[in-house]
Every structure is written in structure tokens, then in C-alpha cells.
Amino acid sequence: MKSFLILAVWFFNGVTSIEVIERKDKDIFERDDCAGTTVGFGYSGTLEYHYKYLKKRYQGCTHIHGNLEITNLVDHDINYDLSFLSEIRYVSGYVLIGLVTEVFHVPLTSLEIVRGNSTYRIQGDDYSFIVALTSRYGDTKVGLRALHMPALREISEGKVMFKQNPALCYVDTISWDTICRGRNNSVAFLETPFSEDCDQCSDNCQESETEVGGCWSTFPEYCARGHKQQCDESCPERCFGPSSNQCCHSQCAVGCSGPTESDCVMCKDFNFNGECRSFCPDGTYPMKNRCITF
Structure with missing residues (x-):
């Protein structure tokens, strides 16, 4: 008999309501285009079934249309492999990423963009990247130690939150404002957000005149990546120069080489014939951020 568990209100002290704001995608999914979930901290069945479900759902996925919820990995008798x-x-x-007390690291090594088309609302703020409750009983020696995300370049919308991660290292070295497109106050470090007892980043990960510093682990291959940008305050997002006429197009992600939707380093949503679009036009269907002609 399957049991069902829904966890919501106890997650943050003083939270009276948690609201998920979702924009439903009407994409045609293929093998590496996968649908996300909207269960928050809930799960169904046993903990072993839940882990196998996550593995089956996301094995081989490159693009998640919806939310990526990695939660409830708390059984010390299960050998969790998140590869x-x-x-x-x-x-x-x-x-x-929450309630993952029996996981040493989360290997999101290829993750480049979190779009934030849907956000997790907590006390009036919208979050698109949350890491919380990752250690048993607040133990600083047991629990999640690292997020391996060296490819992360952008969180397009929403804020970042860390709470109750006493064993987690390196997240305080990351330039979150740069990843969050220059938005101020983009990250909330709340109660015990990370460990104070961590090794130093590799010397290869030091800040330079043009590059941000920081790391996701001690190894050089886990240096944080990102260009420093000095944009005119009239630019709402990214830019390719300091002048007011050097703002990136609103559909660009990561950066751009010019002002149009054809000059983007990456697209927030979809690429149609070299142009970034918020949706695919008639006669096409979306697949892996591209508009494919029927």
C-alpha cells in the first residue's frame, strides 16, 4: 500500500502559505526534452520508490520543461547516485533541492540556464533556485557538501535562497548577482545557509579584471564562470558595452554581441532560425529550446 506525504508549511518557520506560480508549457517532448514536476517537498510511495522515480524521470534529459525538484533523499540505507x-x-x-541529507554532492555539471518561468513563492518573494534542509539534525559533518554546477551562467527570473545547509560549501564564493543578470539582492542567505568550515577554491578560480571568481569545489574544473559587465543603468538586463545603446535584447540569456535578438550568446526561451523568440511561430514546434519546422 503506497503512502503519501505532503510537506509544505513546516519548511520555513513563520511561513503561512507557499504558492507555486506556474506557466504551463505546451511543448512536444522528445527523449531528452522532459517534463518537470510541481509537488514541492511532497512525494508519493516509499523513499526507495521516490528515488527510482526521479532517476527514471530525468535519466538522459537535457532540457526540463517545468520545475526540477530533487527532494526527500533521506534514507541512509539507499545508495543514492545522482549522476x-x-x-x-x-x-x-x-x-x-531540499531534504537531501544522504547526498554528498549534486552533479548538475551541465546546467547552464534556470529560466524561472515558474517560481516558488515564499512570504511574498519569488524564488527560482532553492537549496534547503540538506543535513540531518543540523549536523555540520553530514549532509550535502557541494553543488557541482560549473556551467551555470544565468538564472533569468526569481531569487536564490539557501537555508539550513550547515555542511554545504562554496556557494558563498559565487557571484549570484552576475548569474541573476545583475539584479540586486538576488540571493537570500538565511538560517545556517552554508558551512564556515570549507577548503579554499583552487588558485585557478581567483577573480580577475574581466572574470568573476569563485568555485563549486576545490578542483580547477569546478571554477565558476562569468564575465564582469558594466552596463548602463538604462539596460534592464545584460549588455555588450557600457553605453545606453549597448543593451542586449530582452530575449537574450548570458550575454550578447549586439542589440538584436540574433546577437544573443544563448536564448532565454527558443531559437528560431538564429533569432531568439519567446514562443515558436506557427508551422513549428519546440524541441530543446529550438523551433523545429514541421
């Missing part, structure tokens, strides 16, 4: 997450490059909704 099935390593091919994911794009998440259109939010990323939630």
Missing part, C-alpha cells in the same frame, strides 16, 4: 542529473542543461521553471 543521471549531469546532462541537464536547461530548466524552464525553478530548481528545488
Whole structure:
């Protein structure tokens, strides 16, 4: 007999309501285009069934249309292997990593963009990247130690939150404002957000005149990546120069080489014949952030 558990209100002290804001995608999914979930901290069945469900759902996925929720990995008798997450490059909704007390690291090594088309609302703020409750009983020696995300370049919408992760290292070295497109106050470090007892980043990960510093682990291959940008305050997002006429197009992600939707480094949503679009035009269907002609 399957049991069902829904966890919501107890997650944050003083939270009276948690609201998921979702924009439903009407994409045609193929093998590496996968649908996300909207269960938050809930799960169905046993903990072993839940883990196998996550593995089956995301094995081989590169693009998640919806939310990526990695939760309830708390059984010390299960040998959790999260390598099935390593091919994911794009998440259109939010990323939630919580109640993962029996996991040493989360290998989202290919993740480049979290779009934030849907967000996790907590006390009036919209979050698109949340890491919380990752250690048993607040133990600083047991629990999630690292997020391996060296490819992460952008969180397009929403804020970032860390709470009750006493063993988690390196997230305080990351330039979250740069990843969040220059938005101020983009990250909330709440109660015990990370460990104070961590090794230093590799010397290869030091900040330079043009590059941000920081790391996701001690190894050089886990240096944080990102260009420093000095944009005119009239630019709402990214830019390719300091002048007011050097703003990136609103459909660009990561950066751009010019002002049009054809000059983007990457697209927030979809690429149609070299142009970034918020949706695919008639006669096409979306697949892996591309508009494919029928």
C-alpha cells in the first residue's frame, strides 16, 4: 500500500502559505526534452520508490520543461547516485533541492540556464533556485557538501535562497548577482545557509579584471564562470558595452554581441532560425529550446 506525504508549511518557520506560480508549457517532448514536476517537498510511495522515480524521470534529459525538484533523499540505507542529473542543461521553471541529507554532492555539471518561468513563492518573494534542509539534525559533518554546477551562467527570473545547509560549501564564493543578470539582492542567505568550515577554491578560480571568481569545489574544473559587465543603468538586463545603446535584447540569456535578438550568446526561451523568440511561430514546434519546422 503506497503512502503519501505532503510537506509544505513546516519548511520555513513563520511561513503561512507557499504558492507555486506556474506557466504551463505546451511543448512536444522528445527523449531528452522532459517534463518537470510541481509537488514541492511532497512525494508519493516509499523513499526507495521516490528515488527510482526521479532517476527514471530525468535519466538522459537535457532540457526540463517545468520545475526540477530533487527532494526527500533521506534514507541512509539507499545508495543514492545522482549522476543521471549531469546532462541537464536547461530548466524552464525553478530548481528545488531540499531534504537531501544522504547526498554528498549534486552533479548538475551541465546546467547552464534556470529560466524561472515558474517560481516558488515564499512570504511574498519569488524564488527560482532553492537549496534547503540538506543535513540531518543540523549536523555540520553530514549532509550535502557541494553543488557541482560549473556551467551555470544565468538564472533569468526569481531569487536564490539557501537555508539550513550547515555542511554545504562554496556557494558563498559565487557571484549570484552576475548569474541573476545583475539584479540586486538576488540571493537570500538565511538560517545556517552554508558551512564556515570549507577548503579554499583552487588558485585557478581567483577573480580577475574581466572574470568573476569563485568555485563549486576545490578542483580547477569546478571554477565558476562569468564575465564582469558594466552596463548602463538604462539596460534592464545584460549588455555588450557600457553605453545606453549597448543593451542586449530582452530575449537574450548570458550575454550578447549586439542589440538584436540574433546577437544573443544563448536564448532565454527558443531559437528560431538564429533569432531568439519567446514562443515558436506557427508551422513549428519546440524541441530543446529550438523551433523545429514541421
